[in-house]
Amino acid sequence: xxxxxxxxxxxxxxxxxxxxxxxxxxxxxxxxxxxxxxxxxxxxxxxxxxxxxxxxxxxxxxxxxxxxxxxxxxxxxxxxxxxxxxxxxxxxxxxxxxxxxxxxxxxxxxxxxxx
Numbered sequence: 015x016x017x018x019x020x021x022x023x024x025x026x027x028x029x030x031x032x033x034x035x036x037x038x039x040x041x042x043x044x045x046x047x048x049x050x051x052x053x054x055x056x057x058x059x060x061x062x063x064x065x066x067x068x069x070x071x072x073x074x075x076x077x078x079x080x081x082x083x084x085x086x087x088x089x090x091x092x093x094x095x096x097x098x099x100x101x102x103x104x105x106x107x108x109x110x111x112x113x114x115x116x117x118x119x120x121x122x123x124x125x126x127x128x129x
Contacts, residue, residue, distance in 0.1 A: 039045055071078045077085070 068078045068080075
């Protein structure tokens with residue numbers, strides 16, 4: 015058991031020192047400046063590729079990502095409206111059944127004879 019405790023203390027000490035060094039390195043302008051430049055370049059490239067891809071899809075007559083998102087939103091709205099209508103229809107059917115049961119269990123109605 016003692017060997018494990020010694021190993022654990024040594025590992026915790028190493029981990030603490032490595033974390034401090036890593037934090038200082040990541041905050042250094044020597045790391046941040048080039049990283050920011052690379053990230054900016056990658057994001058600009060991605061935006062350009064997205065524009066070209068959207069143009070190609072549109073030219074081919076295929077739905078773009080934006081088109082698909084709009085269609086999905088419209089489908090979700092329609093589904094929500096349909097669910098609301100189904101609930102209203104179920105409520106109306108329950109009310110109708112209650113009314114029919116009430117009329118059926120009540121006194122029989124007298125039929126009017128044509129005279």
